[in-house]
Amino acid sequence: MLVVELAFTPAPERLAARPAHRENLTRLRTEGRLLAAGPWSDDTGALLLFAADRDRLEEILDADPYYRRTPGVEVRSVREWTPVVGGLGFR
Structure with a gap:
């Protein structure tokens, strides 16, 4: 699994691109490629689990x-993650 961490700025382009x-x-x-995603509570970024x-x-x-060409969105890190315990269907 891979974890993607995003950083946000309040750029209006980011908010306009968010629905798509x-x-x-x-x-x-739906395809099973994304397990979880969501913004930090202060909307300074987000975490996605693929x-x-x-x-x-x-x-x-x-x-x-959104990831590469939208002002106000920066991919901060991509890291491999090996869950040991969790409720998303892994062992």
């Missing part, structure tokens, strides 16, 4: 302009 981005997240969730390898994640990020 969230539709894409819903599709990825069930994908690095190559597939790059394709996912490139396909959604």
Whole structure:
């Protein structure tokens, strides 16, 4: 699994792009590629948990302009995560 951390600024372009981005997240969730996603409570960024390898994640990020081309959105980090205990269906 891969965790993506985003950082936000209050750019109006980010807010305008958010509905299409969230539709894409819903599709990825339905496909089983996205396990969880959401903003920090202070809206300074977000965390997304993907069930994908690095190559597939790059394709996912490139396909959604929100990540690479929307002012006010920065991909801060991409990290591999190995859950030990959790309620998302892993062992």
